[in-house]
Amino acid sequence: MPELPEVETIVNDLRPGLKGRSFTDITILWPRMVLRPSAEELRQRLPGQTIQDIGRRGKYLIFRLASGEVLILHLRMTGSLLLKQKGEPLAKNSSYIRAVFGLDDGMELLFNDRRKLGTVSLVKDEKEVIGKLGPEPLGASFTAKELAERLSKHKAPIKAVLCDQEVIAGIGNMYADEALFFANIHPLRAANSLSPEEIERLYRAIQKVLSKAIGNGGASISDYRRPTGEKGSQQNDFYVAHRGGQTCKVCATPIERIPVRNRGTYFCPRCQRPPTGS
DNA sequence: CCCGGAACCTGAAGGC
DNA sequence: TGCCTTCAGGTTCCGG
Known part of the structure; x- marks a missing residue:
């Protein structure tokens, strides 16, 4: 993918x-x-x-x-x-x-x-x-402030909003899960409920996750290959994506998989605490 | 306008 | 073994 x-x-x-x-x-x-x-x-x-x-x-x-x-x-x-x-x-x-x-x-x-x-x-x-795509997350002009402004306009789950190409361009199912893990944010949190500190963490996590994956030549899930025929290696570095049932690399808690807007969503229930009220 | 769900597609995987 | 159902998820479209 x-x-x-x-x-x-x-x-x-x-x-x-x-x-x-x-x-x-x-x-x-x-x-x-x-x-x-x-x-x-x-x-x-x-x-x-x-x-x-x-x-x-x-x-x-x-x-x-x-x-x-x-x-x-x-x-x-x-x-x-x-x-x-x-x-x-x-x-x-x-x-x-x-x-x-x-x-x-x-x-x-x-x-x-x-x-x-x-x-x-x-x-x-x-x-x-x-023409309608949101900003490039690795672009020089993309700031935490812009991320905050954009997230504040959406009350849907943060996982779904991160995958919205008109909010931010280029993030899909795998990297949304990875970014939320590194930011310690639960995927079901409402996008407009994040604190400034959480948005700052998420901003940094997005850049870290995407940069690392580019350095690894992307992820080869199923039969995906680069144009050269090589596999990428990012799939070996995932912390939560496609790791349902395996243990968290940080705290050893089993990684969970839940549907968010009908998309398979992986997260660590200990590192990413649920929205208040549950 | 906003939100959720179906449609587009095919092969892998699981149930019986 | 084989038929059937379900699932995978990026984007667009449609209905409430």
């Missing part, structure tokens, strides 16, 4: 091979993944376009093209990207190729996505796709 650290890793892995390249032939095997324009129009408009650079915004991958157009990908749940030479055989974990982007140096970029939930858009103005 690619979140900010996984997408950042993918962008950094791909940049050396993609920057300055031009697209050649495009094959869309699952047309519904192309949100705009149509799959057929994308197939006609992309060849010949040069990639000036690639970047990330939230969980989106952004290809800035020399024409001024922007190609934007989202991997959703099971998407991954793979850069390989044309004709080179596929790895075993890449049997769900939904799109093939040919490149002018004999390489090709493959969009692999078992559950077909990933998306592709080709637009003139990136705001059409990513």
Whole structure:
């Protein structure tokens, strides 16, 4: 499940091979993944376009093209990207190729996505796709004060609000759980009930968790792989995410799993005390 | 406007 | 063994 650290890793892995390249032939095997324009129009408009650079915004991958157009990908749940030479055989974990982007140096970029939930858009103005995203949590201008202002507008559980891309961009299920653990905040606390001290802890925890995960090349849950075929190692460093039944690395209490807004949520009941009243 | 839930998808896992 | 149900969770859409 690619979140900010996984997408950042993918962008950094791909940049050396993609920057300055031009697209050649495009094959869309699952047309519904192309949100705009149509799959057929994308197939006609992309060849010949040069990639000036690639970047990330939230969980989106952004290809800035020399024409001024922007190609934007989202991997959703099971998407991954793979850069390989044309004709080179596929790895075993890449049997769900939904799109093939040919490149002018004999390489090709493959969009692999078992559950077909990933998306592709080709637009003139990136705001059409990513215009509503909240701030980048690792951006230089993102402050604890801004986090406080944004959380104060929501009374939903803090876990759910952290996953809201219009509040903060790039945090999903795994890293929301991790950040709340390091901030010692229970996932069911109302977002607008956090004290200034708690918000400060959460702010620092978000930056720590995301930075560490980027350093680890992201988390390889199930069959997720980097574009190089390597696994990330962040899954070994999780304190609560996907650790239901195992013991807390800090206090040895069993990690619990509860649904929050229908999302599996892991936390330590001792390190993260429940909201008052329960 | 806000909130909760369904839909989009498929394969893994568990029950019988 | 095999059929069936449930679950996984990012985003969008829809109804109350």
